[in-house]
Amino acid sequence: MNEFPKTADLMRRGTDFLGSETAILCGAMSWVSERNLVSAISNAGGFGVIACGAMTPDLLDAEIAATRALTDRPFGVNLITMHPQLFDLIAVCERHGVSHVVLAGGIPPKGSVEAIKGGKNPAKVICFAPTLALAKKLLRSGADALVIEGMEAGGHIGPVSTSVLAQEMLPELSADHLIFVAGGIGRGETIAGYLEMGAAGVQLGTRFACAVESIAHPDFKKAFFRASARDAVASVQVDARLPVIPVRALKNKGTEAFTAKQREVADILDREEVAMAEAQLQIEHYWAGALRRAVIDGDVENGSLMAGQSVGMLKEEEPVADIVAKLMTQSEEALARR
Numbered sequence: 001m002n003e004f005p006k007t008a009d010l011m012r013r014g015t016d017f018l019g020s021e022t023a024i025l026c027g028a029m030s031w032v033s034e035r036n037l038v039s040a041i042s043n044a045g046g047f048g049v050i051a052c053g054a055m056t057p058d059l060l061d062a063e064i065a066a067t068r069a070l071t072d073r074p075f076g077v078n079l080i081t082m083h084p085q086l087f088d089l090i091a092v093c094e095r096h097g098v099s100h101v102v103l104a105g106g107i108p109p110k111g112s113v114e115a116i117k118g119g120k121n122p123a124k125v126i127c128f129a130p131t132l133a134l135a136k137k138l139l140r141s142g143a144d145a146l147v148i149e150g151m152e153a154g155g156h157i158g159p160v161s162t163s164v165l166a167q168e169m170l171p172e173l174s175a176d177h178l179i180f181v182a183g184g185i186g187r188g189e190t191i192a193g194y195l196e197m198g199a200a201g202v203q204l205g206t207r208f209a210c211a212v213e214s215i216a217h218p219d220f221k222k223a224f225f226r227a228s229a230r231d232a233v234a235s236v237q238v239d240a241r242l243p244v245i246p247v248r249a250l251k252n253k254g255t256e257a258f259t260a261k262q263r264e265v266a267d268i269l270d271r272e273e274v275a276m277a278e279a280q281l282q283i284e285h286y287w288a289g290a291l292r293r294a295v296i297d298g299d300v301e302n303g304s305l306m307a308g309q310s311v312g313m314l315k316e317e318e319p320v321a322d323i324v325a326k327l328m329t330q331s332e333e334a335l336a337r338r
């Protein structure tokens, strides 16, 4: 990355940690972040992350092996903390010597960070930090790096914007810790800004979902190219007792279907037919199924078109290598102008 000396300098801590050429992660996207996209990202100098989502340990095993066959560069695996077989999935990662495990979807359950960092093939742990207090707790509990992700992002989101999270967390944490910034990043000038504030790197999802190497259905990609930022809306919670994590996706019939699904789950919760944890799991399964319908089957009406607000900047399919090169060039030019 000699062409981008200023950016490479600011990314150094991130690239040393990830073992990649640039500190640009492609955040795990269920159904999208599989062997093809993940290996393409890592081969292009970024850091790809497999989305395990609801995969069984056997499926994850096969996906890691297939990804390894397509790249000799490092990549990570994203595990959802509420997966009922989380510890089996960790064991699969260990068997393959996966270098980085990202824990998403809430506070890591007891023993999970230790399981990832212990064992014969210890991996680095990356966690999502929604608040400064939790960030400090996660770092004390052994997280090696954090992702702070604002509500501009696609998929499951928190309530605070990326710009505010970055201002709250980077000055306080970045001198001693590795913090990657995610959510709403569409151009390299923004990357330069977060790097200057102390970020070790950045994570993008939406920008890579429509790359040439992404297996997402052509209709899924077309919906992204047609959309503007304001079409990527956060889901609403219909029942105060059912704390559903909001999801940002393009508006369609599926958005309404999700509201109906929440009512249905709230009803069975009312009738005490399920416990809260099971109710929330049902909601998560709903999302996984709906996302699959859009990404794999191309049902852009009823499926979930998870997308961040940066979707408005996407106009065409581009190879991953071009996206990475563009982002790095924009960042470098911005830093050179300073």
Ligand SMILES: Cc1cc2nc3c(=O)[nH]c(=O)nc-3n(C[C@H](O)[C@H](O)[C@H](O)COP(=O)(O)O)c2cc1C
Pocket: 026, 027, 028, 029, 030, 032, 051, 053, 078, 104, 105, 149, 152, 153, 154, 155, 156, 182, 183, 184, 185, 203, 204, 205, 206, 207, 209, 305, 306, 307, 308, 309, 310
């Ligand atoms: C289609 C889609 C699916 C996603 N699925 C997951 C997931 O399974 N696990 C996860 O941790 N994040 C998921 N995300 C979030 C991304 O990993 C990433 O953090 C986010 O897209 C970054 O924000 P951006 O979309 O503004 O670039 C998803 C995002 C999208 C757009």
